[in-house]
Amino acid sequence: MAKLEAKNIVKYFEHDGKPLKALGGINFTVEDGDFVCLVGPSGCGKSTFLRIAAGLQKPDEGQILLDNRPITKTGPDRIMVFQEGALFPWLKVRDNVEFGLKIAGIPESERHQISDRYLDMMQLSKFANSYTYQLSTGMRQRVAIARALVMDPEILLMDEPFAALDAQTRDLLLVEMQMIWQKTKKTIIFVTHSISESTVLGNKVVVFTHRPSTIKKIIPIDHKRPRLVEDETLIPYQREISALLRPEVKATEDSQ
Amino acid sequence: MRAKSLGKKIAFYVGIVLVWQALDMASIWPDSVFPSPYEVAEDLGYGAADGTLWIGIGTSLWRLAAGFAIAVAGGIMLGIFMARVNTVNETIGSIVLGLQSIPSVAWAPLAIIWFGLTDAGIIFVTVAGALFAVTINTYTGVKSINPDFIAAAQNMGAKGEQLITKVLIPAAFPYLITGFKQGWAFGWRGVVGAELLFSFLGLGFLLNVGRQLSDVSQVIGMMIVIMIIGIVIDGLIFKRLEDKVMARWGLR
Numbered sequence: 123m124a125k126l127e128a129k130n131i132v133k134y135f136e137h138d139g140k141p142l143k144a145l146g147g148i149n150f151t152v153e154d155g156d157f158v159c160l161v162g163p164s165g166c167g168k169s170t171f172l173r174i175a176a177g178l179q180k181p182d183e184g185q186i187l188l189d190n191r192p193i194t195k196t197g198p199d200r201i202m203v204f205q206e207g208a209l210f211p212w213l214k215v216r217d218n219v220e221f222g223l224k225i226a227g228i229p230e231s232e233r234h235q236i237s238d239r240y241l242d243m244m245q246l247s248k249f250a251n252s253y254t255y256q257l258s259t260g261m262r263q264r265v266a267i268a269r270a271l272v273m274d275p276e277i278l279l280m281d282e283p284f285a286a287l288d289a290q291t292r293d294l295l296l297v298e299m300q301m302i303w304q305k306t307k308k309t310i311i312f313v314t315h316s317i318s319e320s321t322v323l324g325n326k327v328v329v330f331t332h333r334p335s336t337i338k339k340i341i342p343i344d345h346k347r348p349r350l351v352e353d354e355t356l357i358p359y360q361r362e363i364s365a366l367l368r369p370e371v372k373a374t375e376d377s378q
Numbered sequence: 379m380r381a382k383s384l385g386k387k388i389a390f391y392v393g394i395v396l397v398w399q400a401l402d403m404a405s406i407w408p409d410s411v412f413p414s415p416y417e418v419a420e421d422l423g424y425g426a427a428d429g430t431l432w433i434g435i436g437t438s439l440w441r442l443a444a445g446f447a448i449a450v451a452g453g454i455m456l457g458i459f460m461a462r463v464n465t466v467n468e469t470i471g472s473i474v475l476g477l478q479s480i481p482s483v484a485w486a487p488l489a490i491i492w493f494g495l496t497d498a499g500i501i502f503v504t505v506a507g508a509l510f511a512v513t514i515n516t517y518t519g520v521k522s523i524n525p526d527f528i529a530a531a532q533n534m535g536a537k538g539e540q541l542i543t544k545v546l547i548p549a550a551f552p553y554l555i556t557g558f559k560q561g562w563a564f565g566w567r568g569v570v571g572a573e574l575l576f577s578f579l580g581l582g583f584l585l586n587v588g589r590q591l592s593d594v595s596q597v598i599g600m601m602i603v604i605m606i607i608g609i610v611i612d613g614l615i616f617k618r619l620e621d622k623v624m625a626r627w628g629l630r
Contacts, residue, residue: 178529198535208526211627212548222534225544255628273534 125189125309126152126175126277132183132334133170144170146334147184152277152311157303159320160313161363162330163374168313172279175311176202188276198222201275205282207266209254215265216241216250222273240268243302260291267299271306280312284319293351296322300348317363321356322349329366332373338366413595418602421595430584435603438580441497442569445504446562453509453557457516458546471517474510482507482564483571490576500572500580507568508561515560519553520546552627559616563608570604581607 131148134141144167152158160168173179175186177196185192188200201222209218217224219237228236241247244264254262263283270278284292296319303310303323314320320327321343329338343359395415402414409417425431460467460474485506486499493499523546531545547554573582581604588596623629 173529176529176533178533196529196533198533200533202530202533204526204530206526208524208530210527210545210548212551221531221544225531225535225540253626253628269534 123154124151124187125154125156126311127187127190128171128175128184129187130184131171131174131181131186133167133174133179134182135170143334145181146336148335148337150328150337150340152309155307155309156326157300157310157324158312158326158328159324160311160328160330161315161317161320161367162335163332163367163371164315165374166330166332166335166370168330168335169281172202172281172311172313175277176200176279178202198226198273199276200279201270201273201277203263203266203270203278203280203283205285207254207262207283209262209265209269211254213254214250215246215252215254215257218254218265219246219268219272221269236272237268240271243271243305244268244298258291260287260295263287263295267302271302271308275308277309277311280310282313282315285315292319296351297348299323304347317360317367318351318356320363321359322351322353327359327363329363330370332370332377338370410592411594413598417595418599421593422599422603425584425596425599431603434579434581434584434600435607438569438573438582439607441500441504441573441580442562442565444497445501445569446508446565448501448505449508449512449561449565450558452505453512453561454516454547454554456509457513457557458520458542460513460517461520462546467517474513477506478510478514480506481571482568483575485568486572486575489572495576495578497578500569500576500578503572504565504568508565511560511564512554512557515553515557516550519550519557522553523549551623552629555616555620555623559612559620562611562616566604566608566611 128148128150131145132143133145135144136142144165148171160171162168170179174181175193177193177200187193193200210221213221216234216237219241220233223233223236237250238247241250244267246261246264246268249257249261249265254265257265266283284295287295300323302308312320312323314323324343327341327343329341330336331338341359341362343356345353345355349356398415402412406412413421422431425434456470456474460471482503485503489499489502489506493502527545527549528541531541536545569580570582570585573580574586575582577583577586581600585597585600585604588594588600
């Protein structure tokens with residue numbers, strides 16, 4: 123069943139006072155329970171697409187349907203995980219995780235019950251009373267993921283959440299992310315610039331072209347999980363994606 | 379480290395008193411113009427004994443607290459609206475900078491006309507002194523918030539009042555504290571300045587009484603009290619608040 127449908131999404135940026143077409147008509151469908159990874163040359167607008175799906179930006183043309191209803195504004199049914207986490211430094215870990223629940227007016231005992239579950243899932247229980255500056259970058263991203271999961275969103279939107287992590291921490295989180303996906307059966311759209319990350323995580327990898335971006339190809343990856351970065355079975359997919367991206371990256375660089 | 383810095387401070391203040399004492403003993407100026415440290419201390423002692431000093435301090439601090447509270451509430455609201463609503467910034471925002479350049483005591487004549495020689499008049503001067511510093515720093519603070527904080531909060535359903543109280547104010551808090559520090563200092567000058575003009579209780583009033591009686595010890599004594607209160611409020615309240623917030627926000 124289609125969870126999210128992007129229909130001819132067009133978006134212009136302002137660049138030196140002139141409109142620059144970033145998204146040139148994005149069409150694709152995300153099925154319920156999909157783990158979709160978006161890859162593309164830098165500046166192709168994949169993060170912008172995610173923000174449009176989150177309702178944080180408006181498309182200039184086209185629309186995105188969530189469960190057949192057009193997205194018009196932001197809301198907790200589509201929770202975004204930001205690249206730098208966007209955790210609130212004035213709140214303790216637990217209060218960060220419970221932020222959305224508090225906004226929704228859920229009573230404290232129930233909030234604690236929910237946050238306990240996800241703090242435990244993300245192995246954060248002993249940091250519940252820490253402030254975020256006391257945590258490593260990897261731990262912070264765990265908090266950001268927990269904060270998203272407590273909202274029990276229809277769809278999870280992740281914008282390069284592991285880009286700033288060291289390789290070991292990232293590899294660990296790549297495995298955990300797959301387990302979270304299997305456990306929660308969430309639909310996830312995950313933007314990344316890492317080809318290996320996309321093949322480890324995605325059951326579909328959506329390859330964007332250079333600006334104005336369209337979808338070049340959607341590659342299904344049906345492999346057993348948990349997959350690891352070093353899995354050799356993923357290499358053919360990585361080669362294919364790499365080959366698809368090479369001319370796009372070249373075109374992006376030539377246009378600059 | 380701390381003990382060493384405290385030692386330096388004590389040595390410095392003892393040094394000042396000694397130089398002062400030496401100047402007095404040199405008898406360059408008559409006692410009616412240049413009192414000795416002892417005379418000033420004695421004068422303050424009389425004031426403390428008969429209670430006038432404490433009433434003066436209490437009155438001035440009460441006015442400061444009232445004016446500052448109003449300025450903080452109003453300044454935060456105004457600053458947030460300026461930062462979030464373009465029209466407000468383009469209209470009211472343009473005049474706030476100008477208003478801040480008016481010395482707080484310059485509001486006193488207007489306050490006397492509007493409120494008479496009352497507490498309300500002096501508090502008005504205090505508010506006028508503190509309000510715009512709080513406003514401008516709140517504006518800067520809200521403008522400097524990481525846009526992802528606001529996006530994340532809105533994404534999680536925060537809007538309107540909740541967005542203001544749960545995200546905008548805490549996120550801008552390090553700037554707000556700068557505004558409070560500047561605001562209270564302007565407010566304090568406003569209180570004392572207004573009390574000089576209003577001649578209606580408070581430390582500024584006692585300062586003026588000292589001048590009218592040609593009691594130079596009282597004049598200098600009151601100035602010292604006004605300064606000490608400044609140091610104490612800054613160190614005890616704002617410095618601590620700032621340290622706490624800077625640590626919590628991970629800024630140091």
